[in-house]
Amino acid sequence: MKSYIAIIFVIILSTSCSDLVEGINDDPNNVTQSSFGNVLTGAEVGNTLFQSGESSRRAAIFAGQYTGIDRQHLGFTTYSVISSDFDGVWSDSYVNALRNTIVAEEVANDENLEGISKGITLVLQAHVFGSLASLYGDIPFDEAGNFLISDPVFEDQIEVYAKIQKQLDEAIELLNSEIDRPEAGADIYFNGNPDKWIEAANTLKARFYMHTKNYQKAYDAAGRGISSIDNSMYSPHKDSDDAGNLNYQFFIGRGETDVVVSDFMVSLLNPGASNPIAANYRGNTKTDETGRYNYLFVTNTAGVQPNTTNGFAAQTAPAPLVTYEENLLILAEAGFRVGGFDTGLDNLNRFRAFMATGGYLTNADPAQITYEPYEASDFEAGGMENPDSISRENALLREILEERYVTLFGQIETFNDTRRTENETVVRVPVMPNTGDLLPQRFLYAQSEINSNNNVPDPLPEFFEKTPVNE
Numbered sequence: 001m002k003s004y005i006a007i008i009f010v011i012i013l014s015t016s017c018s019d020l021v022e023g024i025n026d027d028p029n030n031v032t033q034s035s036f037g038n039v040l041t042g043a044e045v046g047n048t049l050f051q052s053g054e055s056s057r058r059a060a061i062f063a064g065q066y067t068g069i070d071r072q073h074l075g076f077t078t079y080s081v082i083s084s085d086f087d088g089v090w091s092d093s094y095v096n097a098l099r100n101t102i103v104a105e106e107v108a109n110d111e112n113l114e115g116i117s118k119g120i121t122l123v124l125q126a127h128v129f130g131s132l133a134s135l136y137g138d139i140p141f142d143e144a145g146n147f148l149i150s151d152p153v154f155e156d157q158i159e160v161y162a163k164i165q166k167q168l169d170e171a172i173e174l175l176n177s178e179i180d181r182p183e184a185g186a187d188i189y190f191n192g193n194p195d196k197w198i199e200a201a202n203t204l205k206a207r208f209y210m211h212t213k214n215y216q217k218a219y220d221a222a223g224r225g226i227s228s229i230d231n232s233m234y235s236p237h238k239d240s241d242d243a244g245n246l247n248y249q250f251f252i253g254r255g256e257t258d259v260v261v262s263d264f265m266v267s268l269l270n271p272g273a274s275n276p277i278a279a280n281y282r283g284n285t286k287t288d289e290t291g292r293y294n295y296l297f298v299t300n301t302a303g304v305q306p307n308t309t310n311g312f313a314a315q316t317a318p319a320p321l322v323t324y325e326e327n328l329l330i331l332a333e334a335g336f337r338v339g340g341f342d343t344g345l346d347n348l349n350r351f352r353a354f355m356a357t358g359g360y361l362t363n364a365d366p367a368q369i370t371y372e373p374y375e376a377s378d379f380e381a382g383g384m385e386n387p388d389s390i391s392r393e394n395a396l397l398r399e400i401l402e403e404r405y406v407t408l409f410g411q412i413e414t415f416n417d418t419r420r421t422e423n424e425t426v427v428r429v430p431v432m433p434n435t436g437d438l439l440p441q442r443f444l445y446a447q448s449e450i451n452s453n454n455n456v457p458d459p460l461p462e463f464f465e466k467t468p469v470n471e
Contacts, residue, residue, distance in 0.1 A: 036107045037186030037369060043100040043349055044188050047124055048235040050097035051131060051412065052247045052319035055089045055443075057259070059135065059415035062440040064431035065265045066410075073258045077434050082464055083447040090446030094144065096130045102145040108180075115325060116181045116194045119174030120254040123201045126167045129324070130208045133160045134416050135443040140177055149377035151454045157468045168201050175201065189233050189321075199226045200233045203327045210330060211416055212469050219334035225327040229360060232325075234307050234318035247306050247313035247410065260295075260303035264431065269293040282402065284384050291368035296409060310363045312413070317362070325351065325360050325407050332400045336393075341376070344396055349373040351403065352353070360407075374399075398427040405429045415440075419470045438464045 006171070045197050060066045061076045068077035075081060087405040105121040110253075132139050141160045154161075181192040190196040199405035203225035209218035226232055237245045267277035269289045275281055283289050295311040306313035320326075328351040336344025352371040358364035379392040379399075386395035401421060408414050419441060421428040433439050441464050450456050461467075 005348070012149065023181075035423065036104065036111055036113055038443060039100070039104045039107045039184040040117070040120065040182055040186045043097075043104040043121070043124055044235070044399070046092075046096040046100040047071065047128060047317060048321070049246070050089075050092045050128060051321050052235065053092060054250075055092060055131070055135065056412050057247070057250065058089065058443070059412045060410050061227060061259075063405075063414040063418045064262055064429075064434075065261045065405075065414055065446050066259050067434075068259050070258045077338075079433075080438060081159055082442045083460070084440065086444050087446045091450060094140075098125065098132070099145045101125045113180045115174055115177035115179035116192060118180070118198070119171045119177075119194070120182065120187060120192075120197055122167050122171035122174065123197060123204065126164045126171065126208075127204055129164050129167070130204065130211070131412055133157050134166070134211055134412065134467075136445065137461060139444055140455075150452075153455050154457055155356065158212065161208055164208055165205060168205050171199055172201050188236055190464070196231045196233075198225070199231050200322045203322050203330070206327065206330045206334070207322070207413070210334065211420065213420065215334040217335040218330055219338050222327050222330040222334065225344055226322065226324045227327075229324045229354075232320070232360075233332040234320055236318050237316050237359055239315050244315040245313055245317045245319060247319075248308050248315045248317070251308050251313055252307055252315075256300070256302055256305065260305055265406075265409070266304050268402070269296065274299075284408070286370065286372035286374065286378075286384065288368060288370035291358075291364050292355075292362055292406070294365070294368065295363055307363075311361075312410070320360070320408075320411065323360065325354070326404075328354060329381060329400065329407060330403045331386060332446060333397070336397055336400060341379075341393055341396060342399060345374065345376065345379075348396070348400055348403070394426050397424075401427055404432045419466070422470070440464065440468065443467045 019123065057066065058076055061068055061073065068074045071084065075085070088329065088433060101121055101124040104124070105118060108118045108121055129144075137157045138154045139157070139160060140152035141163055144151045151309035170243045173196050175194045181194070184191065185190070187412055191202075202221045206218045206221035206225055209215070209221060237243055237248075241249075246403070263276040264280070266282035267275055268282050270276075270293055271281060271283050271288065271290050281289070294307070295306060298307045298309065298311075308314055313319070328347065332344055332351060335347045355361075355371040356369065358366070358369065361369070374385065376392070379386050379395040380390035381392070383392075383395070385399050392400075401417065404417055405414055408417075416429050418429060418439065422439065431439065444459060444463060445456055447461060450460070
């Protein structure tokens with residue numbers, strides 16, 4: 001990657017994101033007061049930009065959750081894409097996110113920091129690499145972010161996933177030490193709490209095992225993963241122009257005329273007469289999705305868009321990166337796939353119990369929330385969750401996959417799920433192509449990378465060409 005502006009970007013981020021960390025309590029036991037703290041903050045802001053900015057929004061378009069109605073986003077919806085369309089998101093990932101996490105590790109090494117500080121940098125790198133591999137397929141890994149290598153080699157996607165798992169194992173080992181915690185406020189995700197970082201690392205391991213369909217290892221890792229919503233990795237935001245939620249910044253700006261929530265996504269959650277496809281509504285006598293609909297969406301002159309007032313895309317709304325709700329649903333799906341019906345149902349009901357208390361819905365009205373536990377009979381032929389009389393196993397898996405689809409709204413993972421389960425026609429979320437008969441399969445390599453790196457794959461993979469893990 002031609003990422004020569006990375007160091008400058010770190011410095012800019014470190015000085016411009018003070019609003020994000022304002023008010024974090026000082027740690028009286030802190031022993032690490034150094035420039036590493038500034039670099040770490042910049043790396044985490046860069047990660048937030050990649051994970052919850054344009055890449056996630058574009059992934060959600062390709063997963064059928066958003067519809068572009070004007071300008072470039074209309075082209076994404078009609079699948080009229082070219083390599084140069086991806087220059088910006090490639091830079092978000094490899095420069096703003098990955099290179100800055102590598103700089104953070106380098107500074108930690110320069111300052112003889114090991115333990116917690118270095119472990120955090122490795123989790124951040126794994127987070128970025130995993131998202132990159134999922135979106136692009138083969139990517140630079142070993143040679144990525146090295147200024148001395150002008151043409152980094154692209155490595156096989158499946159091998160990259162294996163290296164990411166080793167990277168996370170190393171990170172967990174470092175985080176288990178009790179040394180070199182970052183200075184207070186430098187880590188905007190967890191304020192240097194190693195236990196929360198360990199749980200997040202395990203949920204990332206589970207996520208990436210899901211990508212490669214290693215469901216047993218995904219289930220095992222999720223069992224050590226995020227154990228409460230308080231331990232979720234959410235990126236904080238403030239009520240200022242340069243520190244507000246990225247969806248807020250987009251939809252309050254030009255996004256209001258460019259992108260709306262798709263009719264399909266709306267239909268799953270809208271309990272009212274305005275539901276565009278009423279038969280799709282997920283609600284039943286045990287489920288009321290009114291509260292979730294009002295958390296996620298509002299209706300304005302453009303159509304249905306994310307709630308920028310007091311919900312999902314509010315200016316101060318934290319951005320979900322690696323969460324308790326995702327971990328619970330990994331346990332549900334992977335548990336079903338390796339442990340059978342009862343394991344899957346028990347874990348789905350754990351998620352529903354969480355949602356019954358408001359879950360991740362920060363503006364929840366208890367009167368608009370119902371998530372009663374399901375029983376096995378609800379999935380039998382003709383039952384509440386099986387009106388078309390498929391097998392009870394398929395009915396349960398279908399419900400779990402649909403729950404993941406709506407819970408992870410607007411995140412990269414929805415695109416990963418639609419591709420991973422595309423061949424499971426009975427149970428997959430029935431996202432249909434916007435045009436033609438093929439669903440998108442990958443982000444295209446950036447034209448800027450094609451022009452500057454002699455090791456870019458040749459021939460270039462096409463937009464509808466599956467990545468190795470989904471073949």
